[in-house]
Amino acid sequence: DTAVSQTPKYLVTQMGNDKSIKCEQNLGHDTMYWYKQDSKKFLKIMFSYNNKELIINETVPNRFSPKSPDKAHLNLHINSLELGDSAVYFCASSATPAYGYTFGSGTRLTVV
Amino acid sequence: SQQGEEDPQALSIQEGENATMNCSYKTSINNLQWYRQNSGRGLVHLILIRSNEREKHSGRLRVTLDTSKKSSSLLITASRAADTASYFCATVPSNTDKLIFGTGTRLQVFP
Numbered sequence: 001d002t003a004v005s006q007t008p009k010y011l012v013t014q015m016g017n018d019k020s021i022k023c024e025q026n027l028g029h030d031t032m033y034w035y036k037q038d039s040k041k042f043l044k045i046m047f048s049y050n051n052k053e054l055i056i057n058e059t060v061p062n063r064f065s066p067k068s069p070d071k072a073h074l075n076l077h078i079n080s081l082e083l084g085d086s087a088v089y090f091c092a093s094s095a096t097p098a099y100g101y102t103f104g105s106g107t108r109l110t111v112v
Numbered sequence: 113s114q115q116g117e118e119d120p121q122a123l124s125i126q127e128g129e130n131a132t133m134n135c136s137y138k139t140s141i142n143n144l145q146w147y148r149q150n151s152g153r154g155l156v157h158l159i160l161i162r163s164n165e166r167e168k169h170s171g172r173l174r175v176t177l178d179t180s181k182k183s184s185s186l187l188i189t190a191s192r193a194a195d196t197a198s199y200f201c202a203t204v205p206s207n208t209d210k211l212i213f214g215t216g217t218r219l220q221v222f223p
Contacts (some may be wrong), residue, residue, distance in 0.1 A: 043200065056209065092155075103154035104156050
């Protein structure tokens with residue numbers, strides 16, 4: 001009965017590959033987010049969707065493309081992976097934008 | 113760029129002592145939130161304080177907000193070893209829906 005679940009938990013891949021991370025929430029929240037946490041633990045917002053509509057799109061390379069098939073799911077697809085994409089990616093959701101997020105446990109992406 | 117900076121970057125205390133972490137931010141805000149992150153885990157929402165509030169309590173947590181100084185503090189009273197984690201403040205700048213995280217404080221509580 002995990003509230004926000006991400007898969008996979010770990011992802012090791014070679015440069016140039018394309019990969020996807022999936023996120024699902026069972027809280028009935030309308031808003032979902034992707035954050036990136038780098039090796040220094042800095043958390044940066046990447047994208048936000050409200051009821052399947054993109055509402056925040058930070059300065060993220062075009063290689064990153066979010067997709068929200070319904071309000072309970074927000075997936076992240078990354079093309080042509082680079083070494084600098086190595087980080088922990090967190091999905092989160094909230095009932096109202098910018099109020100009390102529930103985070104998933106993260107996906108540790110390592111590009112070699 | 114990071115909206116908030118936290119101070120100290122790291123804090124080590126004994127069980128039973130109080131821990132105080134401070135957060136400073138740059139712009140006017142709608143609200144400020146504190147989160148805890150245990151090693152290798154996701155973040156957990158602790159408390160939210162609105163811009164028109166000055167103090168809020170939740171169990172052993174006490175949060176203050178001074179919008180004139182653009183700063184907040186998180187006090188954990190009677191700390192426990194299980195409180196060992198990184199603590200992040202996060203702000204929602206006015207007229208946005210973005211939650212922007214600070215740099216975090218690593219708290220170590222020794223038994």
